[in-house]
Amino acid sequence: MxxxxxxxxxxxxxxxxxxxxxxxxxxxxxxxxxxxxxxxxxxxxxxxxxxxxxxxxxxxxxxxxxxxxxxxxxxxxxxxxxxxxxxxxxxxxxxxxxxxxxxxxxxxxxxxxxxxxxxxxxxxxxxxxxxxxxxxxxxxxxxxxxxxxxxxxxxxxxxxxxxxxxxxxxxxxAAGTQAALIGLPGTHAKWAVVEDARIARFYTFMTGEVYAALSAHTILGRTMKRPAAPDTAAFLRGVSVAREHGSAGLLATAFSTRTLGLTEQLAPDEQPDYLSGLVIGHELAGLEAVLARRDVALAACAPQLIGADALCERYKLALAQFGCTGAHLVRHxxxxxxxxxxxxxxxxxxx
Amino acid sequence: MxxxxxxxxxxxxxxxxxxxxxxxxxxxxxxxxxxxxxxxxxxxxxxxxxxxxxxxxxxxxxxxxxxxxxxxxxxxxxxxxxxxxxxxxxxxxxxxxxxxxxxxxxxxxxxxxxxxxxxxxxxxxxxxxxxxxxxxxxxxxxxxxxxxxxxxxxxxxxxxxxxxxxxxxxxxxAAGTQAALIGLPGTHAKWAVVEDARIARFYTFMTGEVYAALSAHTILGRTMKRPAAPDTAAFLRGVSVAREHGSAGLLATAFSTRTLGLTEQLAPDEQPDYLSGLVIGHELAGLEAVLARRDVALAACAPQLIGADALCERYKLALAQFGCTGAHLVRHxxxxxxxxxxxxxxxxxxx
Missing domain, CATH: 3.30.420.300 (2-keto-3-deoxy-galactonokinase, substrate binding domain)
Structure with a gap:
């Protein structure tokens, strides 16, 4: 083998x-x-x-x-x-x-x-x-x-x-002398702050793995149906809810995947992308908070994104909802x- | 059958x-x-x-x-x-x-x-x-x-x-005319505000189910060992981390279960109760935030808790870390x- x-x-x-x-x-x-x-x-x-x-x-x-x-x-x-x-x-x-x-x-x-x-x-x-x-x-x-x-x-x-x-x-x-914010979306998403060509600090969010666990191993998965194509509107709706209700936390907002379904406000095939938007939105809300503690505004950053193109494009859309429009993908x-x-x-x- | x-x-x-x-x-x-x-x-x-x-x-x-x-x-x-x-x-x-x-x-x-x-x-x-x-x-x-x-x-x-x-x-x-806060810990924990003998509003936190999914279906479970007896100190440590780092969100703090283990600051048999403290702590941080939006201070509430005795006792300990010392269990x-x-x-x- x-x-x-x-x-x-x-x-x-x-x-x-x-x-x-x-x-x-x-x-x-x-x-x-x-x-x-x-x-x-x-x-x-x-x-x-x-x-x-x-x-x-x-x-x-x-x-x-x-x-x-x-x-x-x-x-x-x-x-x-x-x-x-x-x-x-x-x-x-x-x-x-x-x-x-x-x-x-x-x-x-x-x-x-x-x-x-x-x-x-x-x-x-x-x-x-x-x-x-x-x-x-x-x-x-x-x-x-x-x-x-x-x-x-x-x-x-x-x-x-x-x-x-x-x-x-x-x-x-090449690494320059000014601060840079670098995001690596994925199973365990990382966000690193590079200062003076050194990794100064970084944060890990279990975004991809928690999304998978919520989808496959909680009640949320029971009513979900995979969409034929990625549903960007449902994704952005999830990001928006996470951003507006971030302080309630993911434990609370995640349940809306189900209750919006029960009240016929979210179709089964919208639920996977809505939940994806929720968890990524909570990641970015958390990132915004930890950056703010050091007086850095996420909206003022121009993060470099490393990862699969489709996922990085989603992060760009989500970041834009946080006012961060300068994100760009880095390949290779x-x-x-x-x-x-x-x-x-x-x-x-x-x- | x-x-x-x-x-x-x-x-x-x-x-x-x-x-x-x-x-x-x-x-x-x-x-x-x-x-x-x-x-x-x-x-x-x-x-x-x-x-x-x-x-x-x-x-x-x-x-x-x-x-x-x-x-x-x-x-x-x-x-x-x-x-x-x-x-x-x-x-x-x-x-x-x-x-x-x-x-x-x-x-x-x-x-x-x-x-x-x-x-x-x-x-x-x-x-x-x-x-x-x-x-x-x-x-x-x-x-x-x-x-x-x-x-x-x-x-x-x-x-x-x-x-x-x-x-x-x-x-x-009997239901009285003043506001009451009632907590129902569990798989999908509920917190209800009762005003004038009516359920005015309530919140759901997927605490129990997310804890189970994180323990059984993510990398966090791999290094965990069930303790011989409940570890209250590890539980309270988790609550404290969630309270202090609540704004980073559960996606971020959950990973500390692993990294504290990797750096030998959290033993395998402390990890289950630490993670339990984290998720319950994030629930209470979220509850505190949603109550605050309506100018209610969690610390000033005397919540009634309904549920299994051992779990409710844990919530009492966790609530006390949020300054809420008036919680009491209601049986039957x-x-x-x-x-x-x-x-x-x-x-x-x-x-």
Missing amino acids: TGRTTQEHMEQGKDTRAAAQPGTRQAALIALDWGTTSLRAYLFDAAGEVLDTRVSTAGIMNLPVPAEEGGFDAAFDEACGVWLAQTPALPVLAAGMVGSAQGWLQAPYVETPAGEDALVGGIVKVRAACGVDVAVVPGVLEPGALPNVMRGEETQIFGALSAQPASDAADDS ATERGLWRIAVRAGLVSAS | TGRTTQEHMEQGKDTRAAAQPGTRQAALIALDWGTTSLRAYLFDAAGEVLDTRVSTAGIMNLPVPAEEGGFDAAFDEACGVWLAQTPALPVLAAGMVGSAQGWLQAPYVETPAGEDALVGGIVKVRAACGVDVAVVPGVLEPGALPNVMRGEETQIFGALSAQPASDAADDS ATERGLWRIAVRAGLVSAS
Whole structure:
């Protein structure tokens, strides 16, 4: 049994870098985004261009064989064996849950404020069965009464910073010196404040996972019907209710999914997107509140969003309801971040 | 296959009414608290004393046979057949989800503000196969942008009001003329404001159900271990975090259950009660906020709590953290409320 691995063409979007064909340039780095449920492997050339990408379902909780039976080696060989066969001496960098206590080798968290040098200083190396050393990027911990942790997002954040207009992926000054707000929607959505090129603080919202649990494992799911197409109006209605009634809390507003249905004000196929709007709206209301404590107005921010396009577009719509109209999507943050850290760590030299 | 039905002795607690022995007094009323997952049947004498109680798992979603095959009749006969065999002409009153669209007969909601007369006016009758008419109490709807509904709790609320000191269950003035706050913790916790003996408005918090979903169906459950005994300190810690960080919202604070564990500040067997404190704390923070909108201070209220003793005691502790020290438990609210409505409906005459 092995995880499914597929080759995929990079979506270039508005990226100005030319699409590279595998084999036409010399490979210089393998970099892995290795999370809980998936493994994405990138092959870079010496200029930081992505030559090839392989995606597998072999996340650390979904290895082809158990970890104690060599599951990490099996997944790594499956994803990267072809590349290493062609270019045996390639350096390898990995970020994400692969560095957690349940990962291949634990890379202890570095604490906020965390810059790229701290991440590089926290890299640990695990030797694969095939003899290759895999450098593992540490996660970031924000200590305190309500600690926060991230693994993988730190790499995407520095990738997003390097994608700023008028910056260059290999330019040390790219992260800039002013504060930036970066959002990473998803199962456990993260919002990070970057100051002076360091992750100063961040917040985690269990938005995606709570939405899934509410939909599948509470009474709310019983009357829901999946719509044929995403229902933006129902989504925005949910955001609006969360924004106006935020202080009542999600425990209270969530029940309106049911009562609006009972009173025939919300059709079954509007309920999934309405609830999605509610939970994302509560996330943004919470974000607005924690930013306000430090005298930062969410409406005045121009957040960079990292994640699946459709989800990020929803966040843009939701943010606009909070008066925050400057949000924009950043693509290829993961690859850019991996490359950037590899350069800083001396695994490759910036061209 | 039938639902399990058991006789049970009433817990008299601090109730000053004498325990009555079945058979020593004349039965005058059967009253049912018929919810989603259970059916509780009470046999009253003409003075409103409970002569006997039978408890069954035959809630409306758990009938002994499907509804369309006579499931309601089967459950009713199983619970009350013995009593009706002894006293065939007994009037029968039922409250709870039995009056919902999925129930025996739908009793359309009455709208807030809802007093006892409105409930009595909304009673519908269904004739059981055995020939007995069952009077079904309607639920209450609060219309609006975020509608709220209850079924069963309205009966408990009037029961609690009748249990006020210096009041009498059959006294029309018992509900008083001043505002009262009544809390009903549970799967879908309700908080009702009663003004001039009418349910003026109420709020629903999905506290119990969200706690269960977070524990069983998110990452938070993975590191939890059930404690040998309830951990009040961990519970109060959770309440405190919710109170201090309420504006960040439950989506944010819930994740601290995991991160405090990762940073060894919260042991696995402290996590369940900590999370319980978090969700109940967010409920109370939300309640405090919605009350404040109408210039009511939660701390100045003396809420009556209806529900399982251990859960109500937890709410008392949590409320005290919000400065609300006047909360007290009300027992036998269900029986009292059923009796009171039966009297008002003329099913029995108050002695």
